[in-house]
Amino acid sequence: xxxxxxxxxxxxxxxxxxxxxxxxxxxxxxxxxxxxxxxxxxxxxxxxxxxxxxxxxxxxxxxxxxxxxxxxxxxxxxxxxxxxxxxxxxxxxxxxxxxxxxxxxxxxxxxxxxxxxxxxxxxxxxxxxxxxxxxxxxxxxxxxxxxxxxxxxxxxxxxxxxxxxxxxxxxxxxxxxxxxxxxxxxxxxxxxxxxxxxxxxxxxxxxxxxxxxxxxxxxxxxxxxxxxxxxxxxxxxxxxxxxxxxxxxxxxxxxxxxxxxxxxxxxxxxxxxxxxxxxxxxxxxxxxxxxxxxxxx
Amino acid sequence: xxxxxxxxxxxxxxxxxxxxxxxxxxxxxxxxxxxxxxxxxxxxxxxxxxxxxxxxxxxxxxxxxxxxxxxxxxxxxxxxxxxxxxxxxxxxxxxxxxxxxxxxxxxxxxxxxxxxxxxxxxxxxxxxxxxxxxxxxxxxxxxxxxxxxxxxxxxxxxxxxxxxxxxxxxxxxxxxxxxxxxxxxxxxxxxxxxxxxxxxxxxxxxxxxxxxxxxxxxxxxxxxxxxxxxxxxxxxxxxxxxxxxxxxxxxxxxxxxxxxxxxxxxxxxxxxxxxxxxxxxxxxxxxxxxxxxxxxx
Numbered sequence: 001x002x003x004x005x006x007x008x009x010x011x012x013x014x015x016x017x018x019x020x021x022x023x024x025x026x027x028x029x030x031x032x033x034x035x036x037x038x039x040x041x042x043x044x045x046x047x048x049x050x051x052x053x054x055x056x057x058x059x060x061x062x063x064x065x066x067x068x069x070x071x072x073x074x075x076x077x078x079x080x081x082x083x084x085x086x087x088x089x090x091x092x093x094x095x096x097x098x099x100x101x102x103x104x105x106x107x108x109x110x111x112x113x114x115x116x117x118x119x120x121x122x123x124x125x126x127x128x129x130x131x132x133x134x135x136x137x138x139x140x141x142x143x144x145x146x147x148x149x150x151x152x153x154x155x156x157x158x159x160x161x162x163x164x165x166x167x168x169x170x171x172x173x174x175x176x177x178x179x180x181x182x183x184x185x186x187x188x189x190x191x192x193x194x195x196x197x198x199x200x201x202x203x204x205x206x207x208x209x210x211x212x213x214x215x216x217x218x219x220x221x222x223x224x225x226x227x228x229x230x231x232x233x234x235x236x237x238x239x240x241x242x243x244x245x246x247x248x249x250x251x252x253x254x255x256x257x258x259x260x261x262x263x264x265x266x267x268x269x270x271x272x273x274x275x276x277x278x279x280x281x282x283x284x285x286x287x288x289x290x291x292x293x294x295x296x297x
Numbered sequence: 298x299x300x301x302x303x304x305x306x307x308x309x310x311x312x313x314x315x316x317x318x319x320x321x322x323x324x325x326x327x328x329x330x331x332x333x334x335x336x337x338x339x340x341x342x343x344x345x346x347x348x349x350x351x352x353x354x355x356x357x358x359x360x361x362x363x364x365x366x367x368x369x370x371x372x373x374x375x376x377x378x379x380x381x382x383x384x385x386x387x388x389x390x391x392x393x394x395x396x397x398x399x400x401x402x403x404x405x406x407x408x409x410x411x412x413x414x415x416x417x418x419x420x421x422x423x424x425x426x427x428x429x430x431x432x433x434x435x436x437x438x439x440x441x442x443x444x445x446x447x448x449x450x451x452x453x454x455x456x457x458x459x460x461x462x463x464x465x466x467x468x469x470x471x472x473x474x475x476x477x478x479x480x481x482x483x484x485x486x487x488x489x490x491x492x493x494x495x496x497x498x499x500x501x502x503x504x505x506x507x508x509x510x511x512x513x514x515x516x517x518x519x520x521x522x523x524x525x526x527x528x529x530x531x532x533x534x535x536x537x538x539x540x541x542x543x544x545x546x547x548x549x550x551x552x553x554x555x556x557x558x559x560x561x562x563x564x565x566x567x568x569x570x571x572x573x574x575x576x577x578x579x580x581x582x583x584x585x586x587x588x589x590x591x592x593x594x
Contacts, residue, residue, distance in 0.1 A: 015378055048402035049376045079346045080570035081312055103402065105345035105433050106550060106572060116571040136402050138435055253403055273377035274413040275403060 004036030007211035033215035041074035059093035070096035101131035127156035162191025193244035196237035199225035301333030304508035330512035338371035356390035367393035398428035424453035459488025467498035490541035493534035496522035
């Protein structure tokens with residue numbers, strides 16, 4: 001399940017709770033579209049802002065709505081004890097895998113990050129994907145740290161940050177990491193605007209934000225790269241460049257939040273405070289982009 | 298209560314819970330020493346790692362053990378709804394003030410940070426101290442943002458990050474911020490190694506980590522600065538330089554954790570996983586420093 005397109009949907013959230021029905025609808029759309037796996041409660045799924053009870057419920061809804069498509073559930077939290085509890089809940093809910101970012105408040109030393117993964121993998125019975133996301137965790141993984149963690153039991157994939165824009169530099173980045181980790185551990189790219197470059201550079205999967213709402217365009221890009229049609233993968237990404245610009249400017253979460261409500265797939269607002277949605281001007285720009293791309297009418 | 302020495306004690310925490318008795322002992326020592334206020338559940342108090350129930354209990358123990366010394370309670374959390382609940386709990390526990398850092402997972406825009414303080418101050422009946430701590434929150438306050446927040450009701454103080462080491466640059470920093478905020482809002486320095494420089498540069502208070510375990514040395518430095526004896530304040534800080542070196546190298550939380558257990562004031566370990574204490578080598582160095590400074594035998 002750690003190859004191809006893994007689609008990360010939003011978890012529609014308001015101050016009064018989670019909209020389970022809208023969430024089930026988002027997940028079912030992804031399964032029907034034929035994504036390879038679903039990443040519930042990733043950063044786009046707002047995992048960091050939800051309670052243990054809410055996260056257990058979201059995991060159950062996701063597994064049910066995915067109807068057989070494998071679901072990976074985010075279990076990150078600031079404290080090891082919380083992560084262990086969330087891992088247990090995710091497995092009980094039927095998750096096929098878990099995704100773990102080392103959230104921080106106090107900056108963590110490398111041994112502390114390693115200790116977290118060691119303590120958690122010891123208790124797991126499903127595979128784990130290491131979530132390397134310096135933009136939210138402020139942990140900067142060295143390749144040495146990746147190598148230590150990738151040798152732990154249950155570690156099956158690494159979700160890496162955006163690869164370099166230059167194709168040769170991207171190939172070097174992926175190849176260098178590959179030499180450090182077991183052959184059984186896959187590498188998946190994130191930062192949607194680098195997905196084509198990352199897949200063409202040898203990444204096994206794309207952990208995709210845009211795929212969580214627009215699975216067809218993400219699948220087209222992924223399948224092109226998988227069949228070796230590097231030019232078509234790049235062309236598919238280039239067509240989405242106006243959307244990537246908005247991702248880089250406002251954060252992909254806020255853009256997908258506005259897109260989901262514009263499509264009528266969630267209510268409005270759908271993000272937990274203190275997060276705000278896009279400003280009216282930015283939202284207007286997004287709608288223009290979506291319409292031009294044929295992603296909204 | 299937002300002038301002089303505010304002492305921030307550790308919250309002794311293990312995987313099985315909080316050691317209330319040790320915590321009450323730490324707080325009572327500070328009150329007996331005559332600190333001006335106590336900062337419960339600051340970063341040194343590990344607020345980010347504790348549950349709502351644990352934090353309410355810690356606030357009650359602190360107010361009780363402080364025996365009349367004003368207690369400020371940290372109410373930071375990732376989500377506005379959590380912060381509002383924690384503010385209510387802190388006030389119920391008898392806190393004289395609250396301390397709020399804008400914790401982040403998704404990076405926050407300035408309007409989102411402002412919105413958090415706006416939503417929380419609207420509900421408060423005790424004063425609030427703005428906690429500007431980029432090392433843990435990764436929020437970089439501009440002076441314009443400080444000015445907007447400082448005009449909100451209930452805002453009474455700003456806990457600023459380390460001031461520049463150069464005394465003239467520190468005076469400029471404090472004076473510049475002062476021109477942007479109401480005269481009723483005090484400025485307190487943090488980063489213990491810059492406390493003397495900050496107080497001598499016109500800060501009204503010192504939000505102190507070392508003061509949470511060694512109140513006498515922190516009070517001597519603070520009182521020297523308050524009576525205008527800038528040279529003695531600097532000399533008091535210079536004597537502690539070996540300790541400041543360890544703070545900068547390992548983080549003040551880990552150093553105070555090891556010092557507290559070495560003094561027999563807490564058990565061992567006293568930090569929540571994934572945080573580790575000092576390595577044996579670093580601990581040995583700390584004990585040598587404490588002994589040389591007359592802070593441990």
